[in-house]
Structure formats: C-alpha cells, structure tokens
Amino acid sequence: MHRVDAIEPQGVCFQADGEELHLDQRQAMDRFLAGVELRALRIAQVAVRDKDEALDIVQDAMIRLARSYAQRPETEWTPLFYRILNNRITDYRRRSTVRNRIFSWWRPGEQDDPVPQPGELAEGRESDRPDRQLAAGDAMQSLETAVQALPARQREAFLLRALEGLNVADTAAAMGCSQGSVKTHYSRAVHRLREVLGEHWE
Template structure:
C-alpha cells in the first residue's frame, strides 16, 4: 500500500511539473513549428503530438531533460511530416482543396499600433521568415533553438542530436547569413567586424 501511494504521489508531481513547463513552452514551440511548417493548424497538431509522446515515453527521465527532449521530439515529427510531403509531391499525390486553406504567420496578433508600423512590421516579418527559410535546416534549427526558444548550447545539442561544438558552428553561420540577408533592414547596416 505504501509503495502504491508513493507511485501516485510521484506521478502527480510529474504531472504538475509537466503542466507548469508546458504552459510556458507551448507558445514558443508553436511559433517554432509554424516557422518550420508554414501551417498553424499542422503546427498545433505537431506540438500536441510531441507533448503526448514526451509524457508517454520519457516521463521517467529527469525533468531537467524534458525541454530538450520535447524539442527533439517536435523536430523529428516536423522532419517526418516534411519528408512525407516531399514524397507525396514526388509520387503525384497532390493536395486536396481543403489542404490549401492554410493559415500563415500573419494570423498571429499584430503588435504595432499605427498602420504604417503595422505594414513595416509585416514586411519585416515576411523578410525574416524568408531569410530563415533560406538557411540550411541545421543552421535554422540552431538559430531558432538558441535565439527564439532560448535553449542553452547543451539543450540545443540534445534537441538536435549533435555536439555542442556543432551547435555553436551552425548558430554562428546562421547569424552571419541572416546578417547578410537582412542587412537592408538594419538602420546603419551590419558591421561584420563587431
């Protein structure tokens, strides 16, 4: 009886820890998935699937590892989905009319008060999204995990399944490329020496 109670308490604590963690992680993970997929409906599904898989398969792991594991699972789900889409296109299984009703990142709430600022912000957002899509996958992942998800180098390495050194290289190269691609949006340009 005592052992059963201990298991129930441990399970309850893990559920609370996951609930707290996921409430702060969900929006950032959704944005990450939106940028990777370009479809907010699909992105929401991927985030939910990754959360479920984490709790089903890895709830026994230390809670400190959950963020990196969650992003690794999410990243793998996204890659699998993209692979299936490419295969369907190659095999000629074209999308149905219902699949064309995609939502994009412009559906996210606007943060700019004036119409001019709003237009400028939308243009910048489009440019950033375009620049991110031009990066190789590993560089884009390293950048998004480090800058937007605020993961540490070690957490990013775990999520990407590579070494910390590799994360640093991919992140550095992504920053350099983004500086070049977005130079027109910087007030005085970017100083490569800085």
C-alpha cells in the same frame, strides 16, 4: 505524509502514495508544457508554414514526451521535447517533399510545395523574397521567410538558440549533435540571415 519504500534488490519498487506522486508528476509536466508551448508552436510554424500542421506537430511532441519521458528528471525535458519536436518537423518536411514529388509526377506542370527547400528561395516567387516583403512593410513575414530558407540544421540551431534561448549544450542535446556542430550551424545561420535581412534589421 509521503512514504516511498525501499527499492528491492530485484528492481521491484513499491510506492505507498503512488497517486500523489503521479499528481506531482502531472503538475510538473503541465507547468513545463505550458511554459514552452507558445515558442514551440512558433518554431514549428516557421518550419512548416502551416498553423494547423504546426499545432498537430506540437501536440504530437507533447504527447510523446508525456508518454515516454515523464519519469525522466525535469532537467532533461527541455532538450528531449525539442528533439522530439525537431524530429516531427523533419518527418513532416520529408513527407511533404515526397508527396509533392509524386503529385508533380501524376500532374505534370503543377507545383504545390508548401515547404521551401534550402537554396530554393532564390528561384521562388518574387513576392517571397525577404527584401520584397520588407519593402512591403511586412518585417515579420520577411524574417520567417528568411529563416524558412535556411538549411534545416541551421534553422534548428538558430531557432533553439535565438528563439527558445537554449544554451549550446542543451541545443546540442536537442539536435543530437556535438556542441561544435551547434556553434557552426548557428554561426552560419546568423551570418546568412544578416546577409539577407541585415540592412533592415541592424
């Protein structure tokens, strides 16, 4: 039988069955992570276009959630996890951009940027254009390319709402912005994706 003694006035908490509570906590976290890991990987993969990097990012987000937030209520884990994940993705993209800028300085003429920046799509390779990929029959690749080309905040809002299925409030918590901003980013993302993919996906 579990017995948790009262919390002392000074904030000292004694738990008679701490090991079992820890086990429950671990099982709950295991269930949570198992439930989100596939979609989290897809979100990271779409954002960074590299499966190995995406796996590293997801693992890092998992570790950070478990290490720092396991004791928070389970209802908070979803927005916390995706906030960490988005931070990791943003961090990766920033580093990638800077790294490529420096490499291009050292080696003029060589461009090796695996991450497209917003608005870059129109100037990218012809084969990267979603309409060309659709023509080649690769619908999923065209979808990923179109989502990758969205501005970061629009991409985050779209993936969290449409792929992960978060509501507006949880998406706002995950993105660290207001619900109104989420609605704006999401609406613009959907509008843009419909412009790019519309006739093929209607």
